[in-house]
Amino acid sequence: MKFFDMFAGIGGFRSGLEAIGGFECVGYCEIDKYAKQAYEAMYDTGGELYFEDARKIIPEQLPHIDLITGGFPCQSFSIAGQRKGFEDTRGTLFFEIARIASVKRPKYLFLENVPGLLSHNKGRTFKTILSSLDQLGYDVVWQVLNSKNFGVPQSRKRLYLIGFHREKCAGQVLSFTQTNSKTTVQRYPGKEGDRIYSSEGTSITLTSNAGGFGGRTGLYSIEELGLPINVNTKDGYQIAYPGDSIDTAYLGQNSRRGRVGNQVAHTLTTSQTQAYYFIDMNPDPKMTEIARCITARHASDISNRKGEHSAVFIEDYNLTDDEEHPLVVFVDKEKKIHIGRIRKLTPRECWRLQGFTDEQFDKVLATGMSDSQLYKQAGNAVTVNVISEIGKIIKQVNENSKAE
Template sequence: MIQNNEGRYERSCRLFLSAKRRLIAATIQFFDLFSGIGGFREGLRRAGNFVCVGHCEVDTYADKNYRLLFDTEGEWYCSDARTIEPERMPDFDLLCAGFPCQAFSIAGKREGFADARGTLFFEIARILEAKRPSYFILENVPGLLSHDKGRTFCTILSTLSELGYHVEWKVLNSKDFGVPQARKRVYIVGYLDFRCAGKVLPEPETNGAALVQIRAGSQGKRVYSPKGLSCTLTSQAGGMGGKTGLYDVGVPIKENTKLG
């Protein structure tokens, strides 16, 4: 056990020094896990000085779009996170992972770790333990925080802490970052260097804009003006009121759901 811990420490030191050299050169290499069509990657591309070394996505249609949007020539790829062999992956400084949210969302059955999709978090932990990147950014629905009275999130934080990472988290809303849509997500940021503490997540000003509808219609056909906010990407999800068009312009979705 002592030898294993010493080996892990030595590897962490080597990777940290390698990451530090790349930071000095103003580039950060990242791996895009559960990549979807590339939300994380596009954000890092816009930020600049980030280089993607590979991605993983099980949905063939999402992956097809990902490859159309980004130049993936020569990058490492695996379709299923559960089959990743870390020793075959390239080294990287940052792991990005918007892990599947259906198991924790209030729009679903909220089965958590009892849902196979919910257990995919432990694939993230497995990769972090093996590759020891200096940083990670995880993303999920806010329902993750309250699932099973907070026990699920406690398990996640404990797992990341046991791996040696300092962790911060915060619920951010897309409407506060110039996007004409109210969409809350919890972001979990981890780092090995304690000097990063308190300097990671932003403190945005709240955008109080209201819904502005420019075209009426049924769900999926309704159009909102970018001068206002859309309450969601689509209301064709599961849960109570899914696929029914329960809300009107200016009335919160949850309130209309209560009213039936």
């Protein structure tokens, strides 16, 4: 299925669709030079059309496309912004998608924006979008989804829309009712290295500090549902790929061989002496098991908005104190006292929280991109995992329409 990647950013749509197979990008559009720099470092764009400005695209020059993807600019509709909507030139860029769709008439549209789009101007803005797509022949389904329910420990609510051209295919209701927002679920207690976690919920990252997978953190019942693993070694992150054979415990009994699942966990690391939590970097901070939404402003450290930026709180009862890494005493909502240190999320961790791989991050890092831009590009991206799951729906609908 050939698709055109509008407002491409660093390619969250592309990564998500290519991960499930059956999708081929034929062109992309991105005006931010740093996002373009990252995009071209991550993907093989040879032979593809590139457009800097969506307003200058001539639809007739595009090849055949089955799908248009686009996270059209959301600042105009965000609750955090002034919500100017279509009065802002960024808000009118939705109509560039409609303009191209009116000529190319792809079978599908796959769009993303902030939930604030639904309520902007008392719903009139969203009504205008739906009316425009209806006039072009598209039936539209939409749903607000949270990234934390799709395998990344980040609370990120976004609005996703799929348009089905009614003359070319039958649509399908977009409904995710089985999403799972759990963190770790301990099935069998015990000391570190012996305890077993269920593969339900979001996995923690395992370390190899004890000489093997999970030696210092606990083990997972991998044979239960197929658990992905990302391992931190002294040389960097090592990914256990699907089909790799590893040692694991099974139901608390003897050690035996297991197989790695089909996806990769991108989470923070744990170690023998430290426990990790997310903690707000703003007034009235709260400790959370899931990171706050990654924003383009994450490089600014302390935020004035409550519940906006997450840092990492490292529980550490080694009472040595210094100016560079001062100890912090934190009392949680259950009146428990935590002593430790706070550090900022790294750019790499922010990219992981959006579902990108370390290999992709390293390709962009090698271009010399600054940390501030790495933070910004992660904050502006769409979550890869969510795109993959919705892409599976589009793929299935397309297969069904071919069969019919």
